[in-house]
Amino acid sequence: xxxxxxxxxxxxxxxxxxxxxxxxxxxxxxxxxxxxxxxxxxxxxxxxxxxxxxxxxxxxxxxxxxxxxxxxxxxxxxxxxxxxxxxxxxxxxxxxxxxxxxxxxxxxxxxxxxxxxxxxxxxxxxxxxxxxxxxxxxxxxxxxxxxxxxxxxxxxxxxxxxxxxxxxxxxxxxxxxxxxxxxxxxxxxxxxxxxxxxxxxxxxxxxxxxxxxxxxxxxxxxxxxxxxxxxxxxxxxxxxxxxxxxxxxxxxxxxxxxxxxxxxxxxxxxxxxxxxxxxxxxxxxxxxxxxxxxxxxxxxxxxxxxxxxxxxxxxxxxxxxxxxxxxxxxxxxxxxxxxxxxxxxxxxxxxxxxxxxxxxxxxxxxxxxxxxxxxxxxxxxxxxxxxxxxxxxxxxxxxxxxxxxxxxxxxxxxxxxxxxxxxxxxxxxxxxxxxxxxxxxxxxxxxxxxxxxxxxxxxxxxxxxxxxxxxxxxxxxxxxxxxxxxxxxxxxxxxxxxxxxxxxxxxxxxxxxxxxxxxxxxxxxxxxxxxxxxxxxxxxxxxxxxxxxxxxxxxxxxxxxxxxxxxxxxxxxxxxxxxxxxxxxxxxxxxxxxxxxxxxxxxxxxxxxxxxxxxxxxxxxxxxxxxxxxxxxxxxxxxxxxxxxxxxxxxxxxxxxxxxxxxxxxxxxxxxxxxxxxxxxxxxxxxxxxxxxxxxxxxxxxxxxxxxxxxxxxxxxxxxxxxxxxxxxxxxxxxxx
Numbered sequence: 211x212x213x214x215x216x217x218x219x220x221x222x223x224x225x226x227x228x229x230x231x232x233x234x235x236x237x238x239x240x241x242x243x244x245x246x247x248x249x250x251x252x253x254x255x256x257x258x259x260x261x262x263x264x265x266x267x268x269x270x271x272x273x274x275x276x277x278x279x280x281x282x283x284x285x286x287x288x289x290x291x292x293x294x295x296x297x298x299x300x301x302x303x304x305x306x307x308x309x310x311x312x313x314x315x316x317x318x319x320x321x322x323x324x325x326x327x328x329x330x331x332x333x334x335x336x337x338x339x340x341x342x343x344x345x346x347x348x349x350x351x352x353x354x355x356x357x358x359x360x361x362x363x364x365x366x367x368x369x370x371x372x373x374x375x376x377x378x379x380x381x382x383x384x385x386x387x388x389x390x391x392x393x394x395x396x397x398x399x400x401x402x403x404x405x406x407x408x409x410x411x412x413x414x415x416x417x418x419x420x421x422x423x424x425x426x427x428x429x430x431x432x433x434x435x436x437x438x439x440x441x442x443x444x445x446x447x448x449x450x451x452x453x454x455x456x457x458x459x460x461x462x463x464x465x466x467x468x469x470x471x472x473x474x475x476x477x478x479x480x481x482x483x484x485x486x487x488x489x490x491x492x493x494x495x496x497x498x499x500x501x502x503x504x505x506x507x508x509x510x511x512x513x514x515x516x517x518x519x520x521x522x523x524x525x526x527x528x529x530x531x532x533x534x535x536x537x538x539x540x541x542x543x544x545x546x547x548x549x550x551x552x553x554x555x556x557x558x559x560x561x562x563x564x565x566x567x568x569x570x571x572x573x574x575x576x577x578x579x580x581x582x583x584x585x586x587x588x589x590x591x592x593x594x595x596x597x598x599x600x601x602x603x604x605x606x607x608x609x610x611x612x613x614x615x616x617x618x619x620x621x622x623x624x625x626x627x628x629x630x631x632x633x634x635x636x637x638x639x640x641x642x643x644x645x646x647x648x649x650x651x652x653x654x655x656x657x658x659x660x661x662x663x664x665x666x667x668x669x670x671x672x673x674x675x676x677x678x679x680x681x682x683x684x685x686x687x688x689x690x691x692x693x694x695x696x697x698x699x700x701x702x703x704x705x706x707x708x709x710x711x712x713x714x715x716x717x718x719x720x721x722x723x724x725x726x727x728x729x730x731x732x733x734x735x736x737x738x739x740x741x742x743x744x745x746x747x748x749x750x751x752x753x754x755x756x757x758x759x760x761x762x763x764x765x766x767x768x769x770x771x772x773x774x775x776x777x778x779x780x781x782x783x784x785x786x787x788x789x790x791x792x793x794x795x796x797x798x799x800x801x802x803x804x805x806x807x808x809x810x811x812x813x814x815x816x817x818x819x820x821x822x823x824x825x826x827x828x829x830x831x832x833x834x835x836x837x838x839x840x841x842x843x844x845x846x847x848x849x850x851x852x853x854x855x856x857x858x859x860x861x862x863x864x865x866x867x868x869x870x871x872x873x874x875x876x877x878x879x880x881x882x883x884x885x886x887x888x889x890x891x892x893x894x895x896x897x898x899x900x901x902x903x904x905x906x907x908x909x910x911x912x913x914x915x916x917x918x919x920x921x922x923x924x925x926x927x928x929x930x931x932x933x934x935x936x937x938x939x940x941x942x943x944x945x946x947x
Contacts, residue, residue: 233259239270246273251455252499264511264570265502271353274471275454275501279492318382325406325902326386328393330909331847332402334583335412335424336494338392340368340377340385340405343428345473349453352468366431368478384483387653388429391487391675392494394650395543395553397740398576398625399583406893414461414472425457425497426472427490431479449489451475452496457582483655484673485548495544499578503542503556507567517541517550518563520730522697528667535659535669539697539724540732544575551674551697552724554737555579561733576626576739589622590631594685597632597715600746609747615641616750621743624678624720627735632685632717635748640710643748646703647718649676650741672698678740679732681721684714697725708748718744837886837943838914840922843898844889845909848930860903861910864930866942868920886925886943889914914944922946 233255234241239262247270248255258275261268267278316322324341345351346362370381377385385405393403401424408424415423432447456471474493478486505512522537540552540563547553555575560568591597600606604620622631637643652674661667682690682704691705708714720738722731732738838844848860892900892911900911910930916922928940 243270243273247275251275253501261501265504265513267502267513274349274456276451278448279450279489316386318379320377320382323377323382323385323405326389326404327406327902328397328403329400330402330845330902332400333422334399334401335408336392336396336401336403337408337413337424337426338389338403338405338429338490339407339426340429342367342430343426343473345428347467348470348472349468350473365428365475368430384486387483388487388490390650392490394675394677394740395491396583398586398623399579400586401583409891415458417460420460423458425474425494427476427494428473429476429478429486429490432477448477449481449485450477450493452493454496454501455499457497482548482657483653488543488547488553491543491553495575495579498582500544500573500575501571503544504570505564505567506570511570512567515542515545515560515569517545517547518560518733520563522728522730526669526671528661528664528669531664533661533667533669535671537697539730542737544571552677552732554677555739556734557736559734559736563733585625586623588625588629588631590633592630593632594715597634600633600635600744604744614749615747618746619743620746621741623741624680624718624739627720627738630717630719632715633744634713634715635746636713637708637711637749639749640708641749643706643708643746644703645682645716646701646745647680647682648701648743648745649678651675651700652698674698674700676700676740678738678742679721679724680718680742681723682716682718684716686715688714695724695726697730711749718742835886835941836889837945838889839945841913841915843892843896843911843913845892846889846912846928847909860901860908862931864910864912864928866914866916866944867927867929869925869927869941886941914942916944
């Protein structure tokens with residue numbers, strides 16, 4: 211995977227209209243400070259001037275652009291107000307809310323909740339620190355807005371209903387909900403959104419050559435250190451603080467603290483779970499170069515756009531009666547989305563749902579973020595000719611309802627609002643096919659809303675957590691029956707009838723249609739990105755073994771047993787057949803990175819070795835090529851089709867074995883530079899064989915110890931046996947201590 215180079219953030223000044231000195235004077239800052247802010251953010255001077263004139267929450271502090279995102283900021287919409295309805299108390303009327311909408315897969319213990327990872331092997335990290343932060347030796351300490359000077363800044367831990375240092379079950383549940391929502395917003399980039407504290411070297415960037423770095427997000431109560439105009443006014447209490455463009459800035463060992471832009475802050479005290487989730491994605495967006503999405507109107511500019519009010523309402527039962535609450539379908543992440551269902555990245559397009567004004571920020575959010583974070587590769591094809599067989603990247607098993615049908619499950623990511631993901635399958639006969647699309651599940655939270663006639667009233671409100679809605683079509687004229695859609699749906703099921711046996715190609719693509727009744731389209735498909743799961747059922751042949759003829763012929767030899775084909779240590783699904791002459795022909799899964807060749811003078815499936823970026827995603831039963839110091843305790847990453855819902859143990863046993871003579875994997879030891887990727891050192895307190903699995907990735911803690919007769923400096927075979935019987939194999943170069 212190629213990493214996108216971080217932009218140079220060079221000074222950008224438009225020719226002619228605004229000279230630097232005049233521009234600085236017009237907004238009351240020093241020219242040198244404005245110059246430095248242009249360098250650090252990549253914004254042209256005229257754009258900086260425009261931001262500072264229209265956005266009261268933006269300021270240039272010691273040559274850096276800082277946002278203080280106030281809870282009472284100038285939003286395009288006031289807080290919603292509910293209306294009391296006449297009549298009997300009835301149930302909640304949200305549509306098709308799934309039973310699995312809560313995050314029940316994560317045990318509500320601190321040991322589990324503070325080890326969450328969205329992409330464990332990513333080289334970029336956003337560490338969500340809920341346990342409290344101490345910030346020292348940074349620009350936050352030395353900036354002119356700091357009351358503390360160079361003294362440490364302490365952020366209290368995240369707290370909702372507890373006290374002391376222990377987290378309550380409600381707080382742990384909220385942390386899981388928040389983590390998953392932020393991970394969903396950043397799902398198309400190779401960044402690990404984690405609640406587990408990494409080593410400092412994984413956060414701080416030591417040089418331009420350092421590719422492993424990130425940002426700590428301090429999430430908790432409000433420290434009493436920033437100076438704010440009107441301090442004591444609740445409207446001026448910030449929800450977050452961040453320096454623009456600070457993600458990935460190099461921190462030299464002897465750096466002036468005023469040039470160290472570590473940490474960003476989200477002050478969650480008094481915020482809902484939803485508001486905290488949105489604030490984290492928003493403030494992290496600032497560090498990745500983004501400014502506010504506001505609304506320019508004839509009456510002035512609103513700093514934060516809250517999305518359109520399209521007249522939707524939802525009914526809820528509360529103590530004292532039945533109420534109707536406004537339902538807001540959409541808002542940009544860099545506006546304010548605390549009350550919106552879909553919150554998405556934007557490119558200065560609010561569509562035709564907002565007649566009251568126009569966007570004030572033309573930034574292409576995804577493109578800007580992608581200059582800081584690597585985009586993930588697309589696992590699916592982008593045309594009929596490159597369509598990916600679903601059983602090659604997913605799990606195919608007999609359908610539980612009908613063993614003559616195949617059920618294929620594939621997890622994928624829509625990378626762009628215009629992305630088309632093409633998949634193929636082979637049907638054994640004519641018949642029905644169903645394609646279910648599941649999105650990131652939603653959640654619910656208790657809110658206090660102002661109800662006319664009742665006053666403040668507690669209401670449990672449901673929210674979406676995905677940014678994506680997909681449509682399905684077949685290539686070649688097969689018509690698809692579309693589902694009836696509701697705004698709050700977290701899955702869509704499409705059906706079609708296949709006219710005959712054969713290979714079929716279908717594709718999924720983002721759509722703005724999120725509700726059929728009432729009909730509703732979101733303003734733009736630009737931000738329709740993120741994770742989804744396909745479950746496809748169709749007439750298949752995998753589920754039914756062929757009838758056994760009488761008398762039975764001898765079984766076809768397998769690569770792992772044949773005398774004519776040599777077993778490859780790295781072959782998970784190869785097969786071969788013997789001819790009357792005794793020669794062997796191996797069938798090797800090229801899609802998994804294997805090729806036919808000769809190994810120890812016999813036919814074999816050989817792994818086409820390449821430099822490793824952690825886990826080889828093209829092969830769902832593979833480990834990469836790694837290195838580790840002898841006897842060190844390290845994290846070995848693995849890829850899996852899906853994590854189990856209850857038993858988190860994936861790997862039954864793991865061993866370090868000698869490589870077979872002549873193995874192509876030995877090339878990892880001799881390449882210059884080595885193909886082996888150093889394994890991350892296990893965190894303090896992690897025992898040997900400890901395992902973590904999230905989504906399709908995980909890791910197991912491994913002691914890189916050698917047996918008698920095994921020497922350091924050589925490559926060895928890693929062999930991991932899964933609990934379901936499958937075997938993962940890879941290579942480990944064991945280095946001297």
